[in-house]
Amino acid sequence: DAEITQSPRHKITETGRQVTLACHQTWNHNNMFWYRQDLGHGLRLIHYSYGVQDTNKGEVSDGYSVSRSNTEDLPLTLESAASSQTSVYFCASSLRDYPGELFFGEGSRLTVL
């Protein structure tokens, strides 16, 4: 079955370290997204991509970067982790013809000490 997987599911790191969260989908979806979920804020968009070599900033992109070298993967990198980036991160994907109909991974819980 097609799916979207995130790794690692849990990670603890220290302030200032670089961290990469992986996202891999097997639906061949054009669109991929990274969100963070924090209590009281719902989900907020970090970065998104509409296809290979395309990346765009979301509403909370500072301190994060992504790259899209193939259809299946959109890794999220925290260049220098900060305590404010402690959160649960969700990757999602969708087809161009069905805007808003997202398929989500199970999340990556990141703790920055």
Added chain:
Amino acid sequence: AQSVTQLDSHVSVSEGTPVLLRCNYSSSYSPSLFWYVQHPNKGLQLLLKYTSAATLVKGINGFEAEFKKSETSFHLTKPSAHMSDAAEYFCVVTPFGNEKLTFGTGTRLTIIP
């Protein structure tokens, strides 16, 4: 600009009784509206969507929602709650055809046996 307000952060109902989760939206454009559900430690799953067709929308697991333009509301209902409905529910808005979603802060639904 767009925004969504979920009027209750927590709703408790007894098993077998009706469920009502309230959502008001604001959008400068004709909106698409969605409800997503998140079970504990899981990713979000699309429950139902409104995209300018029928104003009463039916979703999975017996849920439905009605788009009321005059009231700028998109409330989620279910006639009879089941224990498996216990989860967090998110109301989501986006301009029609747009992929950049705005999430509400969520409503936690508790089912009392």
